[in-house]
Amino acid sequence: MAPVETTYPNKETLGQRLAGARWILAMAVGGLAGAVLAEELAPVPAVIIGLAILIGATLPVPRRPMVVRQNARGGEPSPVRLGVEERLTALVRALPEAALLLDPRGTVLVANARATGIAASVRVGDPASFAVRVPEVLEAIRASTSDGMPRRIEFAERVPIDRWLRADIVPIRSGDGREGKATEAVLVSFVDLTQQRRVEQMRVDFIANASHELRTPLASLSGFIETLQGPAKNDVAARERFLKIMGEQARRMSRLIDDLLSLSRIELNAHLMPEAEVDLGAVVGHVSDTLSPLGRERGVEIAVLNQAGRVSVRGDRDELIRLFENLVENAMKYGGSGGRVEISITREGGDVLVGVRDFGPGIAPEHVPRLTERFYRVDTAHSREQGGTGLGLAIVKHIVARHRGRLGIDSTPGEGATFSVRLAGEFHTDEKSDMGTAA
Template identity: 75%
Template sequence: MALGDASRLAEDTLRERLVGARWILGAAALGLGGAAWADAIEPGTAFVIGALIAGAAVLPARRRPVAAALARFAGEPKAPPRADERLPALVRALPEAALLLDARGTVVAANAAAVGLLASVRVGDPVSFAVRVPEVLEAIRAATADGVARRIEFAERVPIDRLLRADIVPIRPGLLRDGAPTEAVLLGFIDLTPQRRVEQMRVDFIANASHELRTPLASLSGFIETLQGPARNDANARERFLKIMGEQARRMSRLIDDLLSLSRIELNAHLRPETEVDLVSVISHVRDALGPIGRERDVEVAFDHPPAPVNVRGDRDELIRVFENLVENALKYGGAGGRVEVGIVREGPDVVVSVRDYGPGIAPEHVPRLTERFYRVDTAHSREQGGTGLGLAIVKHIVARHRGKLGIESVPGEGSTFSVRLSAASAAGQKQMTDQ
């Protein structure tokens, strides 16, 4: 506000006061002989007399607007909120779950994350109503008594199995003066469940990978020692052992290739492919490549697709890897039905590719875990077929990179259906591919 604006505001306010005073005097003059007396009086005198008559009726009613206007012009700051008002607001703004407790353990404030984590928490209730962990409650009492912060890790089984960490920080008045009594307690929660699950997955992965590599290595080492010793001059044993050694070497090679492929896919998981790929061409290539396996097992691979190209945005090599794994699994594990059906259908803006077999099917308890690394329904049978336990994990990560969805349906005794849903490319892009 400029100085001239402040002056005009003060003048207008003073003029308003004078008019009000004259009206008060006019009302008083009615009892002294009429309104003419009030009109004849000088404005300055009217203001003084009106103030004496009205007292606080004029000036306090508007709370001294001239002083307020000058204060606004000078930029006078408002009084800051008290500390006991700021602290609950700060707790409610924290991104992690947090509760503010008074010295008695009553919940004073709770943020949205804490309400989501502890559904039973209510402001005004004792904290024991929401947190029923004796170690945490004892730590709160101890922190309130001695003013020392504490950290507790605890597990919950209800409503879900999870691991949490509680940070208990006592708050003293002022600048945390030593010896001052505890005024409040800040109770924060961190969900450690995702972190521990990642750690467990890493440990399991290393253990499984080591086991998968150790078995063929042990076989190779044993056959080499045999060939160097008792079977040194046995031609028949040498031929038999060399064949097994070759199979074990190829098994290790496939495992290492799958591990490297999985690593590359995870490295680029945030980058969605943008090249247009014709799925009819991709699956035709897969069908031709796996034809010898189908003929060897006497399994027919049927392919039902639209006459025109069906384009999606993706990486051709990765999509070939997806459908090779799915069709090869159907041939190896579901080929007992003598037929594998591959189909492409359009569903609105999406394209759905399904691979169905008529084999023994998969029990329901195994279906949710099929895409885990090294998970096998039948470990011995999988190894006999040359599987590494990583095929469906690779499929899942490639489909996720393409922003698609992998579906698995299976009925024991009736076979299994694996489906991949991808977003179709634009109509303009499909026309361009057709013209080419």
């Protein structure tokens, strides 16, 4: 049986009548003051003011009607002022989390805008099972409606994307919420835990990978030290060979620690964009000059092609040098078989685009999206042979993000790979770059 609504006339209280009296009194006092100022009114007996107060006290004060909802099961009617539903709807819609307000039967009464990004389909008047298709959450809603106890459920969704959510279910009761009162509504709010879970997983993976990366060289050093202290104590040739390997392992650990510290410093200042003006051509020239001897050792030519002239960007010079050094070193390590690495500087609108291209074997498409993950390697054994720590491109990604730029990766197997960095630049067209081709 649907609730019956009955409208009753107002029963005015003394306070309400006094409110009307105050209104009449204010008008009377205002009129008297105006008359005295105009010197057109003789002294007025006090009885006139008293009469005005008496009339105001007897006048009805307009008020909004009251609505009484008759309980379908009988019992005392509960008066509810009009407008409560509107205020409750506005409150649910203003919640910072996705939220649904359900009636005791599980029908959606109110859904805020954020709920549309969480629930599959949200429409007022539909059952909650249409909006939330998780059996554990639906069972928790039924249980909370029945016993009046709040509940919290964490669950995962795999479609359309992987994400983790938490549902907070709070039953709403009238009065003081004591036991025995029937549940009138249920508020279900959702909190997206996806970012938190991903950060936790990244932390776990980071610790596991860092421990693994350090364990291998430490194990090698410990083994060689024991050998040199024991069987190879007097073996000069073995000692020289072992010391060389120990030096390589020590340098590997040193590079790993340096990369970890660099990554931490960059992340610490990720929200602060550098303000200094840096000559980008000079930075690229410095990188080319620094790495050219290494290129000659590996049989790789480094060519700089500047088509943008002199261009400056807002940035941190040391970080930009580290960025392009990592890209060029990677190109020589993994694409050096092509014999050439090109660094191009071009202008695209108001941006400057710096590309580092190699002519090696290229990268398979399935690896490209994960290249900037920490410790991710396409070929782990080859990377370690080349002295890589697995953090180079992660550092590149964070430096580009701090400079509010964009990193692009384009590769075709068998045709090499191109890593490009787009930054906002200031171009000086009246000056010519003195950079040519470095070998």
